[in-house]
Amino acid sequence: MHILVTNDDGVMAPGLLALAKAMRELGEVSIVAPEQNWSASGHVKTMHRPLRVKEVLLPDNSRALASDGAPSDCVALALLGLVESQVDLVVSGINPNANIGHDVTYSGTVTAAMEAVITGNIPAIAISLDGPDNHGAPLDFTPASAVAKRIARAVLKRGLPKGVFLNVNVPFLPLDQIKGYRITRQGLRVYRDSLDRRYDPRGRPYYWIGGEAPTAIPEEGTDYGAIASGFVSVTPLQLDLTA
Amino acid sequence: MHILVTNDDGVMAPGLLALAKAMRELGEVSIVAPEQNWSASGHVKTMHRPLRVKEVLLPDNSRALASDGAPSDCVALALLGLVESQVDLVVSGINPNANIGHDVTYSGTVTAAMEAVITGNIPAIAISLDGPDNHGAPLDFTPASAVAKRIARAVLKRGLPKGVFLNVNVPFLPLDQIKGYRITRQGLRVYRDSLDRRYDPRGRPYYWIGGEAPTAIPEEGTDYGAIASGFVSVTPLQLDLTA
16 A cells, blocks of 8 residues: 655654654555645645755655645645555644644645545545644654554545545544544634734834634534544545535 | 625736726725735635735725735735724635636635635625636626626625625626526536646756646536536535535
8 A cells, every 4th residue: 555645734744754654554655745834824736836846854764755835735746646656545644733623624734635535536634633732842643643543544444435535633642541533523613813913123014813722612523522522533524515 | 884805816906806896886895805816825824924914006096905915814814803894795806717616625716705704704705707718818807797796785685694605606708698697516626737847957857737727517506517508606605524
């Protein structure tokens, strides 16, 4: 089996390395990831400029390709021929924060999985850890890696329905404290954004989209309901938004 | 009534001016749009850098605000307080190309409407013209403007269900040749992307995501089915992607 690994935090993010290591236990791994952070940058198809790709070494000395495109561009590049052998599964992550509710259309982690479905018509998994808002301090991705491996193995064995991909969120708990797995529906995020107007040294305004971190409604049956109760949330998503 | 107008082609695009003129017949109009083109740039929330806003004059000497953020950022900025009076409706467009099928998660036009629902919980309409692939030559937006006005008036009068926004696509026909309106479901795009590898003057590779323009399946009941038959397509969209 040949697994393509990507993320939206950039090729040097520890979550990507942890995911790649877990996927290597299931098959051959290719990595094509953005060279910079693309969090909350949405579903991008870069057509107005060409994309560059360079080979980089990860901290474990394994080889990866880094592109100046978005996560979804990385998946498109790979599946359109940059990666020569056929890809059986795309796994994106491990994002250090949950991608739940309305996050899914913003999320580079999730939109990379969307791109696998659209461009490659192949199974895809987005995997995120509900990590604390710790300003980038190191996180333990070991439990989430074990979860990713288990779910990827199941998807490689059983496949997914056409057009469906999985949005997986893992609670920030030691593996033996995770209560199990829940198949969930997309829940409701509660964003608490506010506009923060400041003035530069020349007196001209600039604006931060600021405010408190988002919360969510921990309703039974939803993505956030599951992780708030200590379960891994597995949400099957599809791309028909018709109301 | 107070209508916020935005787009993804940039504040100086003729489709925005045509839309703003049509909306002024229904109420007060504020314009907050990106200063550059953001086509196929997805649902963005810019949090890693501040946003700048400047006042510009459109070709008809009306005033608009231009931001260096994405279309969805423009809507967030406006609804979080940049535009002081309450907004009753967000209208995004007029995009010179159709936004159908899987286009909706990539489209800056459509994701601006998503943002209105998420940040403002207010009605929103994305409007696109199924224009020819004419490399930017001027298009007649008059029929699409008339359609936008009619639909916006109906939405202002009747509202939309909570969480629902409209994705409108207009066939490229004179107004008297448009056959009517169809409420549709999201159809299936057929992308024909390919990877175009080239070499720069220093012999290093770069990659265009190229290929032929996308087509779509003109199935009865879908967005593309409607415009291919000469009808305006009105697709109600929502943000729960659960399969």
